[in-house]
Amino acid sequence: MGQTVDVGAVIRGARCTARITQAQLGAQCGYSASAISRIESNRLRLDYQSMLRVAAVLGIRPDQLNGLGVPEGAAVATVALRSSDEEDAVRRRELLTGVLAAGATVVIGASQASASAVTGDPATGLEDALFRLPAAEPMSLAMLKEQTTAARRAFRAARYADLGQALPGLLSAASATRDAAQGQAREHASAILARAYVVAADLALKQHSDAAWVAADRALIAARASGAPVPIGEASRVLAITMRRSGRCSSAVQLLAREAGELDATQARTGAVRTTLLLTAAYSAATGGDRTTALSLLDEAQEDVKRLPEVAGLFTVEANRAQVDVYRIGALNALGTPDEGANIAAGLDIDRISTAERRARAWTDTARMWHALGDGQQTFSALRRVEAEAPQEVRRPALRALTSDLLYGPARVQGLREFAARTGALAA
Incomplete structure (x- = not known):
């Protein structure tokens, strides 16, 4: 039986009217930005008390909740909101054992192609x-x-x-x-x-x-x-990033440093993987506010790329001077000193980076740098370059949040609203 009201559209519309991002709404409701994204795309269905909490934050009257539901055929999970710290701890512990978080039910049935078409x-x-x-x-x-x-x-x-x-x-x-x-x-x-x-x-x-x-x-x-050192290093990198995303920055740095120490720095392939671990560790340290460790790791990675030949065939991340510069810009952004990255960005030839994903990453960090420096026009120009390099990249949650922050900031940038609508940062 079809529903007469689209819960995701109601929440998204109210949030956009309030001019707050998904991360800001999630912080006020006690949930993650990714969960708010799934709620707005009708892949998470809230219980009534949780809906009341979201409604209160967004100024939605309780009587407007009558009849809210999920469109017919959507693949959804049903969850109750709880404090973000509790939710993150429970989900991490249960996800790592292959069990869904308590209180959530996954409904599998929609084809993955149709699900992607609905949710983007x-x-x-x-x-x-x-x-x-x-x-x-x-x-x-x-x-x-x-x-x-x-x-x-x-x-x-x-x-x-x-x-x-x-x-x-x-x-x-x-x-x-x-x-x-x-x-x-x-x-x-x-x-x-x-x-x-x-x-x-x-x-x-x-x-x-x-x-x-x-x-x-x-x-x-x-x-x-x-037993192969290169895949072990590559897997350690992505696991450390998940740890950093959960706020465990020092643990991520420790894992990366330990795994980097197991790799032979004198051999091309293991040395290149070691460099990518150092770069990820540097950004993790910067995210945790440890400037000394972050800059020391970046300097160590820079010395590595001078000594080793450039290696093709690493799985998703490259080890070269350009990548060191990109990570340095990102680390300086995370440390709250984006002005120190401006000269690095000026000397970085992003067009010579070999893959679209890495070029988009470089333009993303550049956009964040300019945004932190308060230059809306330069931020928008960098975002446009992300879109030119990788149209799907600019629709990622982090990029949409950056676009939304710029859109609702004090600067008025020509063409930004159209860009935001095109990339999903502005609800239709």
């Missing part, structure tokens, strides 16, 4: 699939490696919608192949499976999806089973 979230099908991988038959290691490499190419080209549709089948096939293999073939299959989960975690992280915890944890388990 490339990680939609991935979230469902991680808890119930589709049935799959083993395949040859050569074919599995080829498909995993294709997933890596899709990520590096920022084709997130294509990647989100392909990942459930890839993860299923990789798991089946690993389970059917023995001896060295099993170790090889474990390494490929680890890399498939790494790219899944990277996609989930971009969408601020809780699936990142599951994918990163499984990536590291598979990588350790393979």
Whole structure:
């Protein structure tokens, strides 16, 4: 039976009228920005008391709640809001053991293609699939490696919608192949499976999806089973990012430093992975406010890239001078000293970075720098460059939040409102 009122549209409309971001609404209601995003896209259905709490924040009258529901056919979860600290702790603990958070029920039934079309979230099908991988038959290691490499190419080209549709089948096939293999073939299959989960975690992280915890944890388990140092390092990186996102910055730095210390800095491939761990550790330290550690790690990474040849074939992150500069700009933003990054940004030739995803990351950090410096026009110019490099990148939750902050800030920038509507930062 169809519903007469679209709960997501009501909440989104009230939030936009109030001129607050999803993160700001979530902070006031005791929930995450990603949860607010799923509520507005009708993938989370609130119980009545939780709805009253959101209504109170947004100024929605209780009588307007009558008849609120979820459109027919939507794939949703039903949750009750609780304090953000409690919710994060419970979800992390249960997600890492492969169990859905208490009080939430996943309804699986909509096809992943249709779900993505409704929500615009490339990680939609991935979230469902991680808890119930589709049935799959083993395949040859050569074919599995080829498909995993294709997933890596899709990520590096920022084709997130294509990647989100392909990942459930890839993860299923990789798991089946690993389970059917023995001896060295099993170790090889474990390494490929680890890399498939790494790219899944990277996609989930971009969408601020809780699936990142599951994918990163499984990536590291598979990588350790393979015994190969490069996949172990790559999996450690994505797991550390999930830790940082949950506020555990010092723990993330410790994990990354420990894993970096296990890698041979003199060999090209292990040395390159070590450099990416140092860069991620530096940004994690900066996010935690530790300036001394952040800058020291950045300097160490810079010395590494001077000594080692540039390596092709790392899974999603490169180790070169340009990446050191991009991470330095990001770290200085996180430390609250964006002015120190202006000279670095001026000398950074982003066009020479090899992948669309990394170029978009560089323009994103540049946009954040200009936004922190109060230059709305430069911020918008950088956001436009993100869109030019990777149209799907600019629709990520973090980029939409930045666009929304700029839109509702004091500066008036020509063309910004149209950009916000086009990229999903402004509700229609």
